[in-house]
Amino acid sequence: IVVLLATLLCAAAAVASSWEDDNHHHHGGHKSGQCVRRCEDRPWHQRPRCLEQCREEEREKRQERSRHEADDRSGEGSSEDEREQEKEKQKDRRPYVFDRRSFRRVVRSEQGSLRVLRPFDEVSRLLRGIRDYRVAVLEANPRSFVVPSHTDAHCICYVAEGEGVVTTIENGERRSYTIKQGHVFVAPAGAVTYLATPAGKKNLVIAKILHTISVPGEFQ
Secondary structure, rough: OHHHHHHHHHHHHHHHHHHHHHHHHHHOHHHHHHHHHHHHHHOOOHHHHHHHHHHHHHHHHHHHHHHHHHHHHHHOOOHHHHHHHHHHHHHHOOOOOHHHHHHHEEEEOOEEEEEEEOOOHHHOHHHHHHOOOEEEEEEOOOOOEEEEOOOOOOEEEEEEEEEEEEEEOOOOOEEEEEOOOEEEEEOOOEEEEEEEEOOOOOOOOEEEEEEEOOOOOOOO
């Protein structure tokens, strides 16, 4: 037992000495010294394994630094076009915010406009699950009349601003409602809808969610 104990202690001392010399040569000995000191605080029979783990950690750190240096060198030679493509890829990973420029005007007059967001599956592959839906925004000036029309899509309408009177005709039955900011109303596919806005200072703004029923993402 005494001989075995002496052998283990000598082996641990040799490993620690070689570890310190190697790390001092490559890294100034600061981090390696901390690792060795931690191992010295452990029971004698755990020190060889502890020192070996320190060696493995240091090897992994050197490999990681080498990979980062290689990436930095390759990045220095990249062109401006490649950086722009990377920005577009990052933008495509977060395709959930749409500003005014994301909409296309399909109807425009002196009294208002209708803007439509392009199909979701054209924006990003991440949005393919809602490709049957479209978003549109109707804006009408005060004292305006939106002529009767219908679409081949179910429509949930949210009054974002202003007020007015909306009328729907479905299966020969006509219903009229007074709407104002915060109200929600439904216009089923094929129902004829028209509305009017009173005199005032605010435009009537209605945000629409359209559920297409024939061609996914397409409505007329």
